[in-house]
Each structure stands twice: as C-alpha cells, then as structure tokens.
Amino acid sequence: MTDTPAARPQDDVDRALIAAVQADGRATLAKLAETIRLSVSATRSRLRSLEEHGVIRDYRARVEPEALGYTLRAIVRMKVHGSLYDKVAAILDREPQIVRCLRVTGESCYVMEIVATGMSDLERITSELARVGSITTDLVYEIVVDRPTPLPGAPRRVARATGEGADKPAKEAL
Amino acid sequence: MTDTPAARPQDDVDRALIAAVQADGRATLAKLAETIRLSVSATRSRLRSLEEHGVIRDYRARVEPEALGYTLRAIVRMKVHGSLYDKVAAILDREPQIVRCLRVTGESCYVMEIVATGMSDLERITSELARVGSITTDLVYEIVVDRPTPLPGAPRRVARATGEGADKPAKEAL
C-alpha cells in the first residue's frame, strides 16, 4: 500500500510543519499547532497525512557517538568488481559500525562512513573491506555540517504573526 | 554550552533504551518501559539522564527527500587551501542543500553530501564550490545503508576498581 509516494503537493503550511518536526521530533501537537498557526486537530490531520504518504519517513533519536565510545570516524571509498557485490552486502550486514554506505558513480563503487572505537577497531573493518575491493580510507577531523533535508520554496521567514522574534535559537546549529 | 559529556558508564539497560529511541523516536514512555522491562518512572529517569548528559543529542523526523523534489544526490570531494576556509564556510552557510560536510584527512579537505532537484540545480552548487577549491563530484545511485550509531554490544570488560597492582589489563586502552 505504498501508493503514490511522492506526488504530494505540499503547501507552505506542510513545509512549515515538516521543518518543525525535523527540528524537534518530539514536539507536542499543541506546540506544532502553535508554530504553524493551526488548530491541534488540523495539525494532527496534516501530520498523519504526511506520515502516511511517506513524506515523513520516521522519527529517530540521535546519539552522540563519542558517548558510546566511538571516538573515530572514517570515510572509506571502495572499488569492487561486480561479481563481488554480495560479498560487500555480507560485510555491510555483519558490521553495524558501517553506519552509511552509498553506491556511487565515478572511480569508486561505494562510499562508506564508519565509526570505530580506535585505530585497531577501524583497521579490523577496513581490512575486511580490503579483501573484497581496493579501498581508500580518510579519517574525519570534524563534522562541519549535518543538516536535515532542506525545504524547497520558501523555507525562510514563514510565520510572522505574533512577531515574537527569537523563539528557539540553536535549533539546528551543529 | 557543550560538553564534558562523555564518561557515561551506560549499562545494558541504557543501551537497550538508546536502541529503542533510535528505532522509534516518538515511542511513548510506556512502550519504552515495556521494551526495557522497567517501570515508567525508571524509564523516564534514565531517558532524561541520557538526554541531559548529551548521550541522546536530539530527536528528529526524517523526511523522504524525493517527496520534497530532491531527486538527485551527490558526493563532492573538495581540496582547498587553508586561506579559503572561510569562503567554504560562507557557502555552507547559504546552501542548505549541502546536507552534510566532513573535514577529513587525505587528498581531499572536505567531503560533502548534496541534494538537488536536478542536474542544473546540482551544477549551480558545484560550480560555486569549484570557485573556491578543486572538486570531484560523484552521483549517488542508491543509499545502500543508513543506520543509527550502533550500540557497543558485548559489555567486554567492566571497569573494575579493585586496583591490585599485580595485574594490568589495558591492552586496548587507546
């Protein structure tokens, strides 16, 4: 029943709602309703519609990797022959520390992001990958930007009714 | 306003709780409590502690980029001279479609992830970047894996403060 996933013509109110739950995934309906200047029922109706149409995929808590012991992060580019794709899949399956893997055009076939507790931990994973294809590993100094998907159209200066000005600073600065 | 966050000795219950809110950021306390087999109050106490200590950073709704019109995604590697870092910062600041930017070791200085509504949209951003440094752009075929931070599963060695000078483990203290 995943009918017509896209094809949803969101208006400005929908976009404001999406922005609100992107900024605070636990915001209460009353708070969201106040943000988008709508009643609670209308807010809920729109939110549920966005969820059911797959525009809002899910809600997740984000954790601080360092607090879990992952003090290292690396970008690995990997080139692999087509016949070994399922070998890659197997590694991805058993290594949850590969938190992200994109299949891309260009020189590399895959670009991955890996978290590790230390150098030896990282090397364990990279050498596993190196058995399947040729890899290039770069360590991450710093996550400069990590943003939610931007809203097209008029993402800035949406509501202006009460003129309260600064509501909640430091929402998405990272 | 940040940190001194780490050094949080989470136990298995904390880890289960983190896993639960990572999987469903809107789960109710009662549901979480049932998952980790604890009372609602204890669950809330632990959750709040994790939040206040920065282990759980925030909650976010995740949207489907295609539903917002972003049908294209690209990985851009960028090499730039140190004197132009603030130029990069300026671009990052005014281009919300650069959803991720990592500063890394190796040949490139930055690795970015960009969403775009089409080729011309992508080219607008990449040519802006190309004015500041030399870039390599790869298109993303598919997001193979996109996982939350894994939980350090097996509780290896628990800190033991007996402190006899006889033994000294520290084989993996990085």
Place this chain on the structure above:
DNA sequence: GGTCTCACCGCAGAATCTGCGGCATCCTGC
C-alpha cells in the same frame, strides 16, 4: 440554488507525562 468535497475547528474521554514520596539495595566508615 443545491449539493458535494475539503479543510478546518472544538469537544470529551482515553492515554500519557510529570513531580513527589516511599522502599530496597549497595557502599562507606566506624
């Protein structure tokens, strides 16, 4: 004009969150 659809609003009961006090366990020092 009549009617249909759509999006909005508000209500009342159910569910959930919050702050508080009480209890059991584990240390620590005497």
Place this chain on the structure above:
DNA sequence: GCAGGATGCCGCAGATTCTGCGGTGAGACC
C-alpha cells in the same frame, strides 16, 4: 555488625496531551 548516605526503582495523582467524532464554512461543480 551497624548507622548514614547515595542510588535506583516503584507507584500514585494531577496536569498535560492524544484520539475519534461531529459540526461549520468556503469553494467547486452541476
């Protein structure tokens, strides 16, 4: 062994929030 203190857990009751339902007004269409 035994006070004193610190933790972590539990459950309660009031406040808040969510949910399903019916009602209303503005277009669209005939």
